[in-house]
């Protein structure tokens with residue numbers, strides 16, 4: 125079976141759906157392919173930070189998400205020595221099973237043709253104008269043609285390699301999470317909780333409240349730390365040590381097993397574009413190092429790639445690829461700082477001092493708030509004067 129579209133989008137997560145909806149609203153015909161049958165679960169912490177809310181607004185879906193997500197009004201940082209500080213930032217939380225279904229519906233309603241159960245196998249450049257993309261559908265090879273292809277297959281390296289965008293197969297991070305329902309605890313707080321603790325050396329733990337009193341609790345490791353850890357063991361230690369986690373588990377009902385997944389972070393290890401084939405979302409490393417948040421940047425890069433195609437397609441592949449790469453370059457400085465700042469998680473003394481200083485000092489608190497809200501330069505995390513203040517004031 126052969127099908128022709130203006131754009132073939134491979135992967136119907138946040139990146140693929142955001143791109144498909146944006147392109148389809150501009151009048152292009154879109155084939156959106158995914159190997160999974162939806163609704164499908166994606167292992168995630170489920171937190172929507174300000175960049176995700178911003179992208180949802182741009183897609184015209186913020187209202188719908190607000191209606192079914194759990195809105196949070198801050199982020200509580202807890203350090204190893206028990207010091208806490210609340211960061212003012214808007215956010216939300218909802219299970220990816222529901223969010224991704226909503227995003228997919230948002231694409232389909234604009235006219236996008238969704239084809240589930242299609243496992244991407246190969247892509248061929250037919251005549252430098254048209255791509256043929258091959259999928260395995262229940263043991264049979266089926267093809268689709270389009271002048272533009274967007275790869276949005278997430279962290280796993282195999283499809284990125286098949287598309288010719290992979291430079292380095294290693295995913296720099298790994299995280300595990302579990303769902304636990306606890307109604308009494310749900311009445312007590314509505315913040316995203318980030319915990320820096322020695323049981324999660326090289327990363328952090330989280331407890332995020334979601335709809336229906338279901339919490340998402342997990343731990344993640346960044347940089348090289350994930351190579352040296354045993355996530356299940358460290359998760360158990362994390363729960364045993366943190367009083368809030370103990371309360372959650374003791375009085376709560378476990379509603380899912382512990383599940384883990386790699387994260388492709390740092391805008392590194394892949395090429396963003398090859399001719400008319402562009403990589404979007406986590407497959408090109410759009411998940412933040414340091415925080416592990418990636419839903420927002422997945423949607424944002426999906427929108428950026430779609431806008432590059434809409435604005436420049438008449439000028440050819442090189443113009444589209446260049447426009448997209450330029451917009452990715454704008455994101456690079458923040459990712460570069462976050463990549464370097466991952467060392468902090470290996471030094472509990474430093475995270476203690478940072479949380480303590482953030483609690484005491486309005487200016488530092490403003491800067492940390494700016495990190496989440498994307499209103500300040502995160503470079504202070506790496507400067508000597510910045511750390512002199514944090515350590516000695």
Ligand SMILES: Cc1cc2nc3c(=O)[nH]c(=O)nc-3n(C[C@H](O)[C@H](O)[C@H](O)COP(=O)(O)OP(=O)(O)OC[C@H]3O[C@@H](n4cnc5c(N)ncnc54)[C@H](O)[C@@H]3O)c2cc1C
Pocket residue numbers: 134135136137138139140157158159160166167168169170171172173176242243244245276277278279283298299300301342384385386387404405406407410411416417418419420422
């Ligand atoms: C444990 C954990 C916790 C996290 N917590 C958060 C958080 O709280 N907040 C946050 O913002 N981010 C979080 N992230 C990161 C976030 O999950 C990713 O950044 C985000 O899912 C990336 O979206 P995407 O659309 O690029 O890829 P994905 O969401 O992975 O979607 C990729 C899609 O491609 C499909 N696909 C894959 N291979 C193929 C193939 N061969 N053929 C066809 N289709 C294919 C998949 O089925 C999937 O539907 C977390 C990640 C992990 C692992």
